Amino acid sequence: MYENAVQNSVKPGKWINSTCKMCLHSCSIRVHVTDDGVVNKIEGNPTNPSNECGLCPKGNSALMRLYDPQRIKTPMKRTNPRKGPDDDPGWVPISWDEALDIVGKELKKTFDDDPRKLLPAINDFHKLYLWGWPAAFGGNNNYFSVVGTLCGGGYHPMNGFIHSTFAAGNDSDYCNYWINNGGCDGFSSHLHVAGAARHMARARARGMKLVSVDPRLSTSAAKSDEWIPIRPATDRHFALGLCYVMISENLYDAKFLKKDTNAVYLVGPDGFFVRNKDKKPYVWDSVENKAKTYDDKTIKDYALEGEYEVEGVKASPAFQIFKNHIKNCTPDEVSQITTIPAKDIQRIAREFAKAASIGSKIEIDGKELPLRPAGYNYYRGAQGHKSGTMSNHAYKLVNFLVGSIDAPGGHVGFTLDDVMIDRGHIWEGEGGQIKTTPHQLGPGVPFAYPPNTAHLMDYFPVGVHTGHLIAETFFDPKKWGMDFQPDTMLICHSNPLWNMNGPQDKYFAIMRSMRFIVAIDILLNESTVWADVVLPTLDNLERWNMTMIEPTVTEGPCLTQPIIKPLYDVKSEEEIFNEISERVGILDQWNEVQNFANMFFEKPELMLKPGVKYSDKDIAERKGKLWDNKDLEWFKQKGHAVTKRQPDKFYRPWEGQRIHFYLEDVLKEKKQLQEKMKKAKVPFYDIWQWDDYQGVPTDVLDPIHKEAAEFDMYAISFKDVQINFGESLSIPWISDIVRKDPVHMGILINTKTAEKRGIGNGDLMKVTSPYGTIMGLARLTEGVHHETIAVSNALTRWTGYHAVVKAGGGHFNKLLPANLENTCACSGQMEAAAKVKVEFFRKNPNDGQVVESEFSKYRYEK
Structure with a gap:
């Protein structure tokens, strides 16, 4: 029976370069397709330094997604009006013309009635510009998903606030003491795992110490020098305990804090910097014992501690404010909260500070830089709590104290997408500080009362979409001042019933109440089976795309190109949204949104024109040209334009400006929101959690x-x-x-x-x-x-x-x-x-x- 069997791996064919899409990130791959058009092998592309020829199990198994017999093969229409998790939709296949006409008609009805009645759930991370489509739909800002808040809700805005990055991690090239808190970077999760595992392995081989702080013996913890079990949702207190030890024992980089941060700016009783008549923040010259503006050339030395009188008010340096906030975070007190022995908290703080080698230097590409080979790294397990803002800030402050923020060997920022090879991510802000950039996935939602969103994003001026709050507003609209009720849903590569936290019965009720649901996806899932019409998309091995998603030590876009012709009667997301937009009458608005979301306006010759429907290939080609003017043929042959990140964009890219030790901008946002809510007489003002806005983190319990x-x-x-x-x-x-x-x-x-x-x-x-x-x-x-x-x-x-x-x-x-x-x-x-x-x-x-x-x-x- 085996005489005619032929092993796939020896079949003749060709290798084609492309990009994996089996997680958020973008590892380069080589795909082998046989002469008879069958994909039979996927492996990592060894020319991409992002994944260094590696590929995780998901990437290797992507061909099984392509050939899944349960892929949606043609548009389908629901025939069973009853909707529930066990109800058979009674799907019947329909033509694309019929499907798009139905969807266009129903969405047009919603658009003409009230665009706010649409609940979108769009979560294709490789085509982030698709997330902007609701903006073309009458400026809709709803979001029926918690993909953002479930992974990095507090993480991304705080990275943007502190050092204008989207993500962050430790510099594996030079780090000697790595703390992983609530994450498995370098082992089994988060950023570019295949490459990060190799970076971590090399660092471990040269002797880097690794400490994992996690309630579970994760892969990271199992391979660490030390696993520190911690009570869940107390990670912030552990970090503040480390800060307490380093401050009380003078184990911190005072020169860095004085020169490169706003830790020396004087803070008044209202939490804001004390300024002169020209709005310049004051600092205290500890030699001349007087207040001066931050840019005064005569400053002899900056005070980090103390209390002074300036402009008629008592004021202290931001560093002192932080020290006051954590006065109770002694190792003994923190031990009671975290269950980590006090002696371990003290020991790790000392080891971390010693490993940071405060005062040491290194030369990279002919430039002398501070070497700080110690980094406190963290992710969802540590930051995914109610105190998201303060928690993320606390972990950053551990790195601030030893001067390792964006330093070789320390805790460095990773951008979402630099867009162009010569485009940086640091802009000049106010008072000698860098500009804060909390909104990197799109602009913030404007304040409004009554609210214009179903999940109250009108009141989160610096936040990531809080989709779960629809579980409150939908069933008590009067309490929240709602003057509209969503009745239409668009789901695209998303599974909100799976990713939403909280009461499933309420989410089921929301789904049942929808007048119309359209789903765009490859496979059915817990959410898309509730749809009235399903529109099938191309698999990643059948489509065009150009993307760069949170690369770590690298930069540059990766091309996705079709490996084979589409197996079924399916279309690209671009074609689907173009056709829907045309039927609703918003094609021009959609093109304009894409120009903004893809930053084509940076090179006007790449901008999409009104009245034209652009394909996935068109968008991919423009994104490649936006990066470095390379055409699609170049990318098809090379597969990517990824290189090691430019040192001047990676190490201290903010040189000459100050990064944010103290988050005055957070307090500014709070004050503005309070003023707007009071003026509008928002009835839930008094139950808003105002204490979540802090200039420095506190030790409050979640x-x-x-x-x-x-x-x-x-x-x-x-x-x-x-x-x-x-x-x-x-x-x-x-x-x-x-x-x-x-x-x-x-x-x-x-x-x-x-x-x-x-x-x-x-x-x-x-x-x-x-x-x-x-x-x-x-x-x-x-x-x-x-x-x-x-x-x-x-x-x-x-x-x-x-x-x-x-x-x-x-x-x-x-x-x-x-x-x-x-x-x-x-x-x-x-x-x-x-x-x-x-x-x-x-x-x-x-x-x-x-x-x-x-x-x-x-x-x-x-």
């Missing part, structure tokens, strides 16, 4: 720690390299990896904790928060904090739309709150951990049918 006593444990979620937003679980290779791993197919609980509760390995247990309940098989391990249960996002899917995806015992997001009290009023960051009670439910059933039966009761809200 609300999660104040839940009722019966909820005596914490729940966190996690992901590893083979899982993206959960969609990769539809791929048999990935599903096979995950389902054979007890780490992913059960709920992790500390062995001693489980024994005290009478729970054995493999027993069914129930986990309940104040907001929801999930079920899971207990997986006993020493690799999780004793107060914590940990749930892989592999358990968050439910069945009914794809044969490969298996149901877990309930979606972790059901355990989370979706309310204002647990949302950072400044950044919009939602709380991503929960307080729970854990109960034994059934002895190890050893019966798959019993497990499946119990899981089915909790896989989603009934």
Whole structure:
């Protein structure tokens, strides 16, 4: 039976350069296609320094997405009016003309009635300009998703506030002491994993010390010199404890703070810098013992501490304000909050400061720079809490104290997309400081009352979209002053029912109430099965694109080009949105939005013209030319224009200006918002969480720690390299990896904790928060904090739309709150951990049918 078998790898064919799309980022790939037009191998492109020939399991399995037999093969229309997670839509295939006419007609009806009634959920990260389409739809600013807040809600705005970057990480080339807090950079998640793993391996091989602070023994923690288990949602306090030790023991870089930051600016009782009549901030000259403006050439030395009288008010340097704020963050006090022993907090602070080698120098490309080989790195697990603004700021301040912000070996900023090779990301701001750039995914939403958004983004002037707050506004519109009710939904490469936190029953009710839903995607998912019309798109191996997504130590765009002709009757996203826009009557507005979103206005000859429908290839070609004037043929041959990041854009790109130790701009935004809300007589002014706006972080506890006593444990979620937003679980290779791993197919609980509760390995247990309940098989391990249960996002899917995806015992997001009290009023960051009670439910059933039966009761809200 095997005599005619031919191994795919030896079939003749050709290699074509392209870009992976199996996660947010953009690793370059080489794809082998046989002479008979079959894709049979994908591997990393060795010429791209971003991923250095590497590719993660998701990337290697992308061909299974292309050939998934359950891909949507043609436009489909729903015939069953009943909508629910188990209701068969009764799909019937229809032509593109009919599908687009239906969608155009229904969206035109919404547009003519009130554009605010559209709820968009657009989440294609490789084509971020698609996110701007609602702006063409009458300036719609709604967002029915929490993709942004669930990963980097507080993270991205704060990077923009502090050193005008979108993301950040440690400089693996020179770092000698790396702290990973609540993230797995360099191992299994976050930025450009395939390349980052190699950077990390080299750093570890040359002796860099790695400390992981995490409630779970993650891949990073398992491969670290030291794992520090921490109580969830106390990471900010750990960071402030480190700051306390470094300040109290004078283990900080005073020269950096004085020269390169606003830590020396004098702050008055109102929290704002004290200024002269020309609006110039004051500092205190500690030699002449008098106030001077920050740019006074006669300053002998800057005071970092003390209290002084200036312009008739008492004022202190911002550094002193921070020191006052953390006076209670002693190692002993922080230990009580975090459960980390006080001696370890003190030891790590000292080790970190020593490793930073304050005062050392290095020469790079003929330029002498400060060498600070110590970096505090973090991501969602550490920053994904109600205090998102303050938490992100606290982690940055650890790096500030040793002068490692944007220094070789330290904590450096990564941009989202530099757009052009000679375009920087630093602009001159006010008072000698760099310009803050919290809005890098698009402009902020203007203030309005009544609100113009369904998720209250009118009141988050510096935040990322708080899609989960629609769970409050939709069901009590009078309380929030709503004068419209959404009735139409557009879903594009998104799964809001999966990614939204909080009450599934409310989200189901919202979906049922929609007059019309259109979904644009490759495969059906928990959300798109509710659609009235589904429009199928090209797979990544069938389409054109040009992208650069948060590269770490590199810069430059990567080309996606068709490897084969489309397998089915599908279209590009560009063609779909063009056709919809034309039918609604907003094609010109859509072209203008694309000019802005892609920054084509930087080179007017690339701008899209009115009345013309541009293809995915047209947009890709323009983005390539925008970078360095290379045409599409050049990119087709090379695959990318990625190089190591230019040192002057990477190390201290703000040289000569000051970065923001103290966030006065945050307080300015607060004051302006307060004034606008008071003037408009906004009725919920008094319940707004104003204390989330701070110039420096405080040690206030997040609300999660104040839940009722019966909820005596914490729940966190996690992901590893083979899982993206959960969609990769539809791929048999990935599903096979995950389902054979007890780490992913059960709920992790500390062995001693489980024994005290009478729970054995493999027993069914129930986990309940104040907001929801999930079920899971207990997986006993020493690799999780004793107060914590940990749930892989592999358990968050439910069945009914794809044969490969298996149901877990309930979606972790059901355990989370979706309310204002647990949302950072400044950044919009939602709380991503929960307080729970854990109960034994059934002895190890050893019966798959019993497990499946119990899981089915909790896989989603009934």
